[in-house]
Amino acid sequence: MSAPAAAEAPNWELTLKVTTADQTHALGAALGAELERGDLLVLTGELGAGKTTLTQGLGEGLGVRAGVISPTFVLVRIHPNLPDGSRPGGPDLVHVDAYRLGSASEIDDIDLxxxxxxxxxxxxxxxGRVEHLSESRLEVDLHRAVGLEAPGPGAGEPQPGHPETLDFDTDDNDEPRTIVLRGFGPRWSARPALGGAILGGAIEGNR
Incomplete structure (x- = not known):
């Protein structure tokens, strides 16, 4: 019996500490300004971790139509680029909630x-559901400080046996959060130009 394949290692990892929802939004806006057509971002975080706030910042940085909310009930929302926005002619934002999708094949059914x-x-x-869509991806894990110990890949994922736990991500209070970015594939061979300059030097550690 062959040994299991080793887990894919990221090209780099950046860990940030934020203390307010505004900092989470600002990080998203800075990252959105760096994004290009074809980029795939994978967000993970428990209820109230700030996923929607971060995505609202991404939308601002991309210059798309305002009104980014969680797509929990519709699975996919498309926010078109605005000709009078911050990046006229830039890419649209496609926002997906894969919480109820159990496999990569179900992702394929929504024709991303x-x-x-x-x-x-x-x-x-x-x-675990969208990696096949692109050879490159940026993973963003958001962790609330309460009850948090050494977050790693998979922390905050839906747990088997608890299908009733829905993540509406509406309660983004000002409390400390750890945000971990990991870059995979050739698109993310280098870390994006953001971090301490955006968050007032609040970089906890990086590699």
Whole structure:
């Protein structure tokens, strides 16, 4: 019997500490300004961790139509680029909630391939479901400080046996959070130019 394949290692990892929802939003805006057509972002975080706040910042940085909310009930929301926004002619934002999707095949059923090349695709709860969509991805894990010990990949994922736990991500209070970014594939061979300058030097550690 062959040994299991080793877990894919990221090209780099950046850990940030934020203390307010505004800092989470600002990080998203700074990152959104760096994103390009075809980029895939995978967001993970428990209830109230700030996924929607971060995505609202991404939308601001991308210059798309305002009104980014969690796509929990519709699975996919598309926010078009605005000609009078911060990045006229830039990519649209495709915002996906994969919480109820159990496999990569169910992801394929919603036809993200049709918009991948022309948009930035942000998938909440996408780990283990969307990696096949692109050779590169940026993983963003958001962790609330309460009850948090040494967050790693998979922390905050839906737990088997608790399908009733819904993540509406509406209660983004000002409390400390740890945000971990990991870059995979050739697109993310280098870390994006953000971090301490955006968050007032609040970089906890990086590699």
């Amino acid at each position: 391939e049709n918009t991948m090349d022309s948009s930035v695709t942000v998938v909440e709860w996408g780990r």
